[in-house]
Amino acid sequence: MAVELAELIGQLRAELTTAMNAGQQADLRFEVGPVELELSIVVEKSIAPGAKVRFWVVEAGADARAATATTQRIKLTLDPRKATDPTQRALISGAEVAGER
Template sequence: MIELGSVIKDLRSELQAAIEAGKDENLRFELGPIELEASVAVERSDSGGGKVRFWVVDLGGEHKKDASNTQRIKLSLTPRLVGTHQAPQISGHAGADEE
């Protein structure tokens, strides 16, 4: 299992790599909303302030959880560039009217 926060961090890294890889491409795509669906196990820790952690369950692995111990969640993420309300471009150059 992996923490949900790590999954989102890895997704952010992959999207950043796609932006960098497409810098010199003529064709570009605007990155729209991202839907992430996962099976998660919820764990509450009584130590350290009662922290709740969400673990993404790998159903193909050895650490399979019962259906009663997992929940399916769906997150809708809308990527934005820092300091703007613009959607990132995952390839190509921004035109003069887009800067």
Template sequence: MIELTSVIRDLREELGRALAAAEGEALRFELGPIELELSVALERSGQAGAKVRFWVVESGAEAAVSAVSTQRISLALQPALAGTAAAPFISGRAEAHER
């Protein structure tokens, strides 16, 4: 299982690479809402002051976590660039060697 924060961090990094790849490209895409649908497991430890953590269940791993209750959640994320109200633009390529 993967922590939900790791999934969102990795998505942010991928979008950052796509933004960088869009610089100077004639064809770019306006980045709109991003919808994620995930299977998550909720973990709450019994210690005082403990946090609730969400774990994303990896593909094919649901049978392995049958002892833990899993739920499907949908997240709608609206990407925005810090310090601007303008919509971000991305390119279809994340790496220069893909050209």
């Protein structure tokens, strides 16, 4: 399975937003600190005119195309901030889960 890097980050943003909205009235809130992603990616560039470079995030052994291409590992650190006030970190609320740090 492969997904474009921008789509993966968009899905992560949606999940964090869902978690924030689900617990806005909760007593316990968590500040979202840096989010680290370590990914295996395939870089693909088409030879067609006007083509762009695309970054595909792959699951090990799940994509035949990735198996024949050279994969790279990258590490991204994202620091979520509120769009309305970029100086504020996002807060996630909810009940404590066993083993949570």
